[in-house]
Amino acid sequence: MAKQFIISIGREYGSGGRVIAEHLAKTLNVKFYDKNIIEHIAQEKKLNLDQLKKYDEKARNIWLSRSVDGLSNSPEDTIAQMQFDFLKERAQAGESFVVLGRCASYILRDFDCMIKVFVTSDMHHKMERIASIEHLDPVMVEDMIIKNNKKRKAYHNFYSKEKWGDSRYYDLIISTSKIGIDGACDVVLDYVNKIIED
Structure with a gap:
């Protein structure tokens, strides 16, 4: 039986982390989970997919929800917990x-x-990449990048006791600025293969 491995990819918006994660899953011939977890949950629990998507990867709005004895009435908390349970069930299996x-x-x-990986890039490269993908002026995308990273950080830091992007909580942090996304894919894959083969 093959040795189990789980690769978690955290990333800054525009760094290419999604491309790296998809490449790893394809190369290693394993499943890739991201926002598609919501689709799995909706199907398994017979829930409305559009309703679930509204609250996906959003931290609880403290003004519109309340907690009593550690239990929350927040849809954000409920959906986050369903995703966490989904991942734990797959890992335990x-x-x-x-x-x-x-x-x-x-x-x-x-x-x-x-195996915990975080993908980063300098602002200039993130701006160029997003501008190219979204067909926007690079100057206009800086605010988009800042807002998206702020949301990711808020979500992660709300549901985790670890700080998003803090090197103490990752096995490997890689920047795509100098070696590009393909180069980063190679580095991460080499790192993962060394761990899997041990």
Whole structure:
């Protein structure tokens, strides 16, 4: 039986982390989980997919929800917990997979087979990449990048006791600025293969 591994990819918006995560999953022939977790949950629990998507990867709005004895009435909390449970169930079942975001580096921290990666890039490269993908003026995308990273950080830091992007909580942090996304894919894959083969 193949050795189980779970790769968690955290990333800054525009750094290419999604491309790296998809490449790893394809190359290693394992499942890739990201926002598609919501689709799995909706299907398994027979819930409305559009309703679930509204609250995906959003931190609880403290003004519109309340907690009593540690229990919350927040849809954001409920959907986050369903995703965390989904990932834990897959990990406990022995499945190998790559997961993008979803606080996976924290939620699955107790699994020895966990490899935690964070992908970053300098602002100039993120701006050029997003401007090219979205067909926008590079100057206009800086605010978009800042807002998206602020949302990711808020979500991660709300549901995790670890700080988003803090090197103490990752096995590997890689910047795509100098070696590009393909180069970063090669480095991460080499790192993962060394761990898997041990």
